[in-house]
Amino acid sequence: MSEVEKVVSSIEKKYINELLKDGKRLDGRGPWEYRPISIEAGLIPKAEGSCDVRLGKSRVIAGVKYDVGSPFGDTPDEGVCTLMAEFVPMASPLFESGPPDESAIELARVVDRGIRHGDCINYEKLCIKQGKSVYILFDDLYIIDYTGNLIDCASIAALVALINTKLPGAQWNDEKGDAEWNGEYWVAPIEELPLTNTFVKIGDTICVDPSLEEELIADCRLSVCTNSAGLVCSMQKGGSGLFSLDEVYMCMNKAIEIGNELREQLNLWQYRKEI
């Protein structure tokens, strides 16, 4: 049953703010605590890799498909991975049907940047023949339930789908001038685990993994993607409030800490397929 209303009520804003002043959140969590995360991988038979991720009751189903094509001119020895996100209207009465709106586009780009700069995919291993033929991976995300913090849920889903990806092996056939199947399979070259942590600022309080109500009343949010080397790989501020530099510094360090805790807790390499 949806608790989403057209407009967040003034008493809810007041209630959440009062709780936060006491260091409490609506659902009883601490400020740096995530809602329960559950992951199921490999559930889509025709996808090369797939997963179904729940963060609280937010839910994203991700699937990876591949194609073989020409590389980009400026990176002739690298494969490509593109990411798309669809905010399926079934996820929330707030979503309308139609082409991706700015939130969907922002989410896809934020998650994409995290993966791209997190050293996650070894693009060179996706090259079949320099300048001529590379793997193109499509990591497509479908949001089917929205109860806050889709960015983090999508970030996990996008990553697990890639880890879960098994591709047919390719070799270059000079005579045909084309790539062909070498008879074997291999797992996608995923080498790092970039994860995004989203913080919201409500009044003077900052907390991680906003629930739906927290997200709707937040003044602004900061999503920080880190990898296991302790490096910040991407950031995005959203919403029309302001962050002080101290706050940004705190969030970045919290993200490194929480990112590592999540990597430990989720053990994402287990979703790799056996060959």
Added chain:
Amino acid sequence: MGLLIPEKKIEQLIDENGIRTDGRKVDEIRNFKCAVGVLENAEGSAYVEHGGNKIYAAVYGPREVHPRHMARSDRGILKIYYRMSTFSVFERKSPAPNRREQEISMVLRTALEPMLFLEIYPNSAIEVFVEVVAADGGTRCASATAVALALADAGIPMRDLVTGVAVGLCNEQICLDLNDFEDKAGDADIPCGWVVQQKKIALLQFDGKMTPDQIMQAFEYSLKGATEIYAAQQVALREKYEAIRDIVNPPGSVQRDDDEDEGGDQPYSQQPRDEQRTPAPEGQEGGQPEDQPGEPDGSQPDDQGGDLE
């Protein structure tokens, strides 16, 4: 360029023992599983696994119509948005909606409309979103099954459910519930949506070449398959509640006399309605709900101790 391994196709769909590519006989349906109430926000929702099909359906409504000019003042409108995920099929499907999806959306709508009482929802819309995350032949039929479940789960009054299953012709034999290979390589494909108890057809399409007599025989197979699936739909709708009841009211346990436990004054006990309520529309074939279905109790509970600041 393109995919390294082409899509597997099978020509010999039935072997000499009458066994199909997935081990079934010609008159058997594939594995079928379903559940309702699977999503958090939608009023009603369903998940169906039929063969390798994995389909979510979610209902919002009745709710306001957007865009406003589409609203009808005499009745509600049913809108179905059928979409397939990019990774649901062998070769990645473009994320943009295509004509096939639009056609199936329409076919699903005309299949479910007769089951609803749209005249009780003027100026409102009931919207159903269908997402096929994995496809395996017969997706529109499995979607019809899922949509019916989601509408019922949402508490929208319905005359009955619709149950989908396709039937076709493979290597000259009538086969029930075509899988992906049969769908693609077979000689005919007949998606059907049944109102099982009435033995009537709500959804029907046909591709191929068959004689009318063959088609009538195919319908028999199809109805038989639909009957099994219909039973599973009913179980899923009840199970959501029966599971809880079985835990807290185990059979044989002693309960306080239930009349003492009823909430409120009996909300649904007596006719006639009081005149402030709009009378339900009359006189159509098959009957209208005698009273507005789903109306909550109008009588006020005593004394909640109103507390305002």
Added chain:
Amino acid sequence: MENLLVHDKQIVTPGTILTTDVASFRPGRGTIREQDAIISVFVGLVQIRSRFINVVPLNGVYLPTVGDKVIGIVYEKTPIKWLVDISSNYVGVLRPQNAMDREFKRQGRGRSQEEQEADEMDQFQVGDVLIAKVISFSRTTDPQITTLGKDLGKVNNGTLMSIPAPKIPRVIGRKGSMIRTLMDDTRCRIVVAQNGRIWLNGAPENVALAKFIIEKIHEEAHTSGLTDRIKEYIVEEKSKRGL
């Protein structure tokens, strides 16, 4: 009762034939007569009351009924009325003549009629939560609501939750017994509205407890012995939470 195909409190689905004995039984709410049978139109509980067979739905969007208490959230304000989200496909319409915030009234003492009227639309803003009553409704026009009356008006504190409207009678209980138990045992102020919304106020840990218990009522609304079981749950939870 031998001509019935179902028993009281049985869970049925749309299309289920409840009886073919149309001479002995009449179709009640949640059912229709189709030729020689009475069938259910809902997933719901069979309820047999003398000759009437009803099916009580277990889910559904709120349908306004005159006299209902509703909790609404103002989502739009025009120069002449407020549009209030009452958790329905129908929008609640509140006109100034049906609205009087008691704070506004209190401040207005000593002002002229014209001055008061000029500021009427300042009473409620977008986002305000109102406890109101439905005063008129037909299927082709939006329901008119009022905040004039005992225990009606804007709330300034507390929090909201929602459950499906058909389950609200269970939260109220026979003659208000369930809601009284809830309020007494959780030490919260609670207002339950017919449109599925519930307002709560109290110490945060008590409110969290009350919300948890109301969710339990929602989940088990269709079962028997609920009142006693809820009392047990409250005791259990209080002990778990150290309350």
